[in-house]
Amino acid sequence: MRHLREPFRIIRANLGAYLAMNAVMFGLFFAGVAAALAFPDLQAAQITSMEQDGTADLVGELLGNVWLFGLTILAVNVLTVAVATILLPSMIVPFAGIVLFAYRAFGFGLSLAPVDATAAKILVPHSLTLLIEFQAYVLVMLGAYLLGRAWLCPASVGADTRRQGYLRGLGQLGRLLPPALALFVIGAAYEAFEITYLIPPLFLG
Numbered sequence: 001m002r003h004l005r006e007p008f009r010i011i012r013a014n015l016g017a018y019l020a021m022n023a024v025m026f027g028l029f030f031a032g033v034a035a036a037l038a039f040p041d042l043q044a045a046q047i048t049s050m051e052q053d054g055t056a057d058l059v060g061e062l063l064g065n066v067w068l069f070g071l072t073i074l075a076v077n078v079l080t081v082a083v084a085t086i087l088l089p090s091m092i093v094p095f096a097g098i099v100l101f102a103y104r105a106f107g108f109g110l111s112l113a114p115v116d117a118t119a120a121k122i123l124v125p126h127s128l129t130l131l132i133e134f135q136a137y138v139l140v141m142l143g144a145y146l147l148g149r150a151w152l153c154p155a156s157v158g159a160d161t162r163r164q165g166y167l168r169g170l171g172q173l174g175r176l177l178p179p180a181l182a183l184f185v186i187g188a189a190y191e192a193f194e195i196t197y198l199i200p201p202l203f204l205g
Helices: 002-013 015-036 038-053 055-062 066-092 097-111 117-152 162-202
Strands: none
Touching: 002 015, 002 038, 002 117, 002 162, 015 038, 015 117, 038 097, 066 097, 066 117, 066 162, 097 117, 117 162
């Protein structure tokens, strides 16, 4: 039970930062949506980029196996975005991952903006995926923020040196990762199910 209580304790103790991370996540997403609605060519360019880098082809190949599709979504969300974009840069340069992730959050909005009837239909079942996965990203960003704060201001975590602050910041980050991972798993499972079974019937008939 302690492992379940500790992340909530950290969130309560840093509620302002948690709300700020939510504002960054959802604010940039909706900024991307607004940009795509105002300039539809931006979304077209985003989709073309996904087709050119093989993302669209990979999705098509995996649609026949919902479990493999879910594992692929989980691997991309965790390894490519959470670890490579947010965590690792923030462990080298304070807060760097939060800045880097801002571009991705804006890109999510560009890709998913309801610029036509088809995109609007897709967004209906996909909204739950966004809520789940965005909260996972928020927890990772919060951990990156706490690490950076403890690193630059060791006294904020009761440390005497920056090295001690860094280690204690890593400890806080580590306590937030299990619930983030759980949300990533739930989000990937639902997203694979949604794309495989819920979205296709929307376009039948």
